Amino acid sequence: MERLKSAVPADIRRAVGEGTTRDLPSTTSLLLAFLDDLPLFHQVIGELADPELALCRKDKGRAAELKGRGNACFSRREFEQALGFYSQALRYAPISSDGTGDILVPALYVNRASTMHKLGLLEECLRDCDRAISVSPNYAKAWYRRGMVNASLKNYSSAMHDLEVALSMEVTSSGKSNIEQELKLILLKPQCVNKVGRSSSDCKDAGLAHTADAHKVVLECIATPNKGRGMTSPDDIPPTSLIHVEDPLAAIILKSCRETHCHYCFSEAPADVVFCPLCTIPVYCSRKCQEQAVGGISWNQDTYLESNSNAVDLGILSLTSTRCKATDSKQIAEHRHECGGAHWAAVLPADIVLAGRLMAQYIDSRMLTGKSSAISGPKMDLIQHYDVDSPTSKLESHIYAIVLLSCLQKHYKSDLSWKEETLAQMVLLICQVKVNSIAIVCMKSMDGSQGLTENKGYSAADDGVMCSVEQVKVAQAIYMSGSLFNHSCRPNVHSYFHSRTLFLRSTTYIKSGSPVELSYGPQAGEMNLVKRQKSLQENYKFSCQCSSCSELHLSDLVIDSFCCPRSSCLGAVSESTCYKSEENCVHVSVDESDICKLSLPHVSKVDEDIEKVGKLFFRNNADLKIDPGYCMSCRSQINLSSAVATSEKAASKINRFKELAVIDGISEIPITDALQSLQQIKKLRHPYSKALAQAEDAIAEAFAKIGDQEQARKHCEASIMILKKLYHPKHIAIAHELIKLVSIELSLGDRASAAATFAQAKAIFSLYYGPDVERILPYVDALKRTVSGGFIGAP
Numbered sequence: 202m203e204r205l206k207s208a209v210p211a212d213i214r215r216a217v218g219e220g221t222t223r224d225l226p227s228t229t230s231l232l233l234a235f236l237d238d239l240p241l242f243h244q245v246i247g248e249l250a251d252p253e254l255a256l257c258r259k260d261k262g263r264a265a266e267l268k269g270r271g272n273a274c275f276s277r278r279e280f281e282q283a284l285g286f287y288s289q290a291l292r293y294a295p296i297s298s299d300g301t302g303d304i305l306v307p308a309l310y311v312n313r314a315s316t317m318h319k320l321g322l323l324e325e326c327l328r329d330c331d332r333a334i335s336v337s338p339n340y341a342k343a344w345y346r347r348g349m350v351n352a353s354l355k356n357y358s359s360a361m362h363d364l365e366v367a368l369s370m371e372v373t374s375s376g377k378s379n380i381e382q383e384l385k386l387i388l389l390k391p392q393c394v395n396k397v398g399r400s401s402s403d404c405k406d407a408g409l410a411h412t413a414d415a416h417k418v419v420l421e422c423i424a425t426p427n428k429g430r431g432m433t434s435p436d437d438i439p440p441t442s443l444i445h446v447e448d449p450l451a452a453i454i455l456k457s458c459r460e461t462h463c464h465y466c467f468s469e470a471p472a473d474v475v476f477c478p479l480c481t482i483p484v485y486c487s488r489k490c491q492e493q494a495v496g497g498i499s500w501n502q503d504t505y506l507e508s509n510s511n512a513v514d515l516g517i518l519s520l521t522s523t524r525c526k527a528t529d530s531k532q533i534a535e536h537r538h539e540c541g542g543a544h545w546a547a548v549l550p551a552d553i554v555l556a557g558r559l560m561a562q563y564i565d566s567r568m569l570t571g572k573s574s575a576i577s578g579p580k581m582d583l584i585q586h587y588d589v590d591s592p593t594s595k596l597e598s599h600i601y602a603i604v605l606l607s608c609l610q611k612h613y614k615s616d617l618s619w620k621e622e623t624l625a626q627m628v629l630l631i632c633q634v635k636v637n638s639i640a641i642v643c644m645k646s647m648d649g650s651q652g653l654t655e656n657k658g659y660s661a662a663d664d665g666v667m668c669s670v671e672q673v674k675v676a677q678a679i680y681m682s683g684s685l686f687n688h689s690c691r692p693n694v695h696s697y698f699h700s701r702t703l704f705l706r707s708t709t710y711i712k713s714g715s716p717v718e719l720s721y722g723p724q725a726g727e728m729n730l731v732k733r734q735k736s737l738q739e740n741y742k743f744s745c746q747c748s749s750c751s752e753l754h755l756s757d758l759v760i761d762s763f764c765c766p767r768s769s770c771l772g773a774v775s776e777s778t779c780y781k782s783e784e785n786c787v788h789v790s791v792d793e794s795d796i797c798k799l800s801l802p803h804v805s806k807v808d809e810d811i812e813k814v815g816k817l818f819f820r821n822n823a824d825l826k827i828d829p830g831y832c833m834s835c836r837s838q839i840n841l842s843s844a845v846a847t848s849e850k851a852a853s854k855i856n857r858f859k860e861l862a863v864i865d866g867i868s869e870i871p872i873t874d875a876l877q878s879l880q881q882i883k884k885l886r887h888p889y890s891k892a893l894a895q896a897e898d899a900i901a902e903a904f905a906k907i908g909d910q911e912q913a914r915k916h917c918e919a920s921i922m923i924l925k926k927l928y929h930p931k932h933i934a935i936a937h938e939l940i941k942l943v944s945i946e947l948s949l950g951d952r953a954s955a956a957a958t959f960a961q962a963k964a965i966f967s968l969y970y971g972p973d974v975e976r977i978l979p980y981v982d983a984l985k986r987t988v989s990g991g992f993i994g995a996p
């Protein structure tokens with residue numbers, strides 16, 4: 202893409218860079234005319250849309266080779282490796298039913314099932330047997346394997362049935378006697394019928410139970426004075442109410458998760474992943490997700506796919522899948538327009554692919570309704586900021602728009618013709634996606650939480666185990682109503698996802714008519730005001746006008762501050778921000794450039810802490826100016842550069858200590874060194890600063906890891922105390938930290954404290970997730986059982 206950008210001559214660059222929305226039809230035509238004559242452009246499109254170059258075609262030879270490698274591993278009892286090879290073989294195996302192909306896919310499913318049976322993955326094994334049977338109902342080995350895994354699951358009546366079917370199909374006498382032997386063994390078992398339920402490959406249960414609940418809250422979209430449209434409610438909304446549930450209009454997986462997460466529901470892919478039946482690109486967690494993404498494809502009757510060639514006629518596929526979907530749902534299959542023909546979705550940036558997907562959906566929907574004349578593009582009622590984009594960003598949007606439409610044209614072939622305005626529409630679509638797309642995140646359990654969710658329980662011997670979770674961005678999506686919620690750095694709504702469904706829940710009492718706002722990422726307490734403004738400007742092109750960015754708050758004064766050199770003073774010393782007061786306002790600037798204007802909190806809201814930290818702001822001093830390096834309470838000065846250098850050095854020593862503890866466990870760790878560094882940070886940084894909270898937390902984790910739980914508890918509590926000042930006591934960041942403290946208290950055998958701490962954390966999580974806590978954070982449930990008595994002290 203860089204090569205294309207640099208090939209654009211200066212006059213076209215200028216026209217694009219200086220143009221506005223109104224000029225888009227002419228600037229896009231100008232650029233298209235230039236690119237159309239450029240061999241490099243056609244080469245790029247060829248690479249992005251050519252299935253041979255993208256290696257996304259099915260390949261029977263490769264599948265057979267991978268199967269052989271899997272078999273070799275299986276016979277050496279290297280089951281993990283065998284599983285990997287069988288999965289890869291399934292990725293390449295074509296679904297054509299030309300004899301070999303017919304057997305290859307079900308054989309691979311059965312081989313993978315046998316491997317998973319060996320690995321104890323029984324539910325996964327059962328699902329693969331089901332898949333093998335659905336592809337090839339007369340395949341005796343598939344029935345036999347399913348019988349065996351049903352027996353392992355104690356589903357004895359199902360096991361008997363499966364083995365009897367296998368017996369009726371088996372042709373060899375040794376095979377028959379083997380099955381008869383197994384049947385005899387099952388007959389000896391007590392008649393425990395279907396103790397374990399059938400495996401469910403259906404992951405689409407998200408949110409259904411709550412939909413009615415969400416509809417009780419009435420939301421209105423209104424015009425706001427300084428944020429465009431925004432959401433509010435005519436009624437008061439109590440905390441923890443589910444206020445909105447929505448499925449995305451379109452969603453795409455991020456590059457980093459392409460191999461590890463389902464491309465449709467974005468859950469972590471299980472061991473028995475399924476692949477697209479027509480290309481080698483996406484992975485799915487279930488057949489259901491695969492069908493939603495590709496469209497319904499019959500395994501046995503797709504005669505149009507019965508060809509010795511691995512190539513699939515995408516034109517026919519499009520039509521057929523469209524017909525399949527059209528009969529049972531209005532939903533447009535997601536992956537179809539990329540399927541089997543292109544890898545641009547794996548190469549271009551997420552926002553651009555998302556825009557491409559929206560355009561493809563628009564084209565598909567027009568074809569579905571028989572309007573296949575020249576397309577213009579979807580006109581979506583979403584905000585965009587094209588006119589304030591930088592010239593570079595405008596040029597990029599132009600190039601991507603042309604690239605996307607050219608790739609789509611290759612896919613739809615003669616079915617697609619555009620109007621002149623289509624490219625302009627595509628540029629705007631890209632800009633709308635940039636401003637309105639939402640990252641889908643899932644919670645990943647770290648350290649001890651993993652063990653807990655696997656039901657291993659928590660043992661006193663698990664000294665180094667500390668529960669924690671991390672948010673992982675897995676996908677990018679457009680939610681049409683979700684896009685109408687504005688941002689606040691102190692949001693009153695929490696967003697989370699189950700599968701691809703967006704859930705919004707109130708976390709505070711929201712008075713009728715007040716803004717209902719979520720966070721786009723930056724939050725007060727986590728980032729200072731200047732960084733939040735910068736991040737929102739860069740990513741969403743707006744200068745934040747939320748309540749946190751309009752009023753002076755304690756956390757912004759202290760978060761990145763140093764402490765006053767006078768030991769009796771709690772005043773904060775900023776590293777780079779300059780404050781200038783004017784009547785009841787404070788102007789915030791960095792290096793002479795204005796950031797924003799803050800009002801002083803109302804007298805009734807001025808708490809003791811903020812008064813002590815920034816006494817000077819409340820002295821009604823009209824010409825007050827506080828430069829970096831000066832105390833906001835008493836104007837004492839510090840040596841800023843030396844304080845910054847020393848504190849950074851100390852912080853990196855502490856991080857090193859933590860890393861060593863994590864890697865080495867108990868070996869030669871410079872504990873004294875780390876504690877000295879902590880003292881240095883305490884001496885220099887403000888007592889409520891984030892640097893100090895992080896240092897305390899790192900030391901706590903390191904001590905937990907090397908088994909000194911008393912020290913770990915002390916430092917974890919110190920970190921929580923600071924976080925409560927930076928956020929507020931019921932912020933979710935505190936709950937995550939409290940969970941760490943629970944694990945430390947459990948390691949100390951102090952179950953009473955652990956139960957009390959857990960109750961505090963659970964109350965906060967419930968505020969954010971309501972009854973979904975355990976579904977979103979499975980380890981919370983496991984920890985609850987541990988805390989209430991289940992596993993502690995187990996060897």
Ligand SMILES: C[S@@+](CC[C@H](N)C(=O)[O-])C[C@H]1O[C@@H](n2cnc3c(N)ncnc32)[C@H](O)[C@@H]1O
Pocket residue numbers: 427428429430431583584636637684685686687688689741742743744745746747
């Ligand atoms: C996802 S949209 C939200 C809905 C939007 N206000 C509208 O009218 O469609 C994001 C855009 O809303 C505006 N916005 C959202 N939160 C804001 C805030 N805290 N301050 C200023 N503008 C905001 C910005 O223009 C931003 O790019």
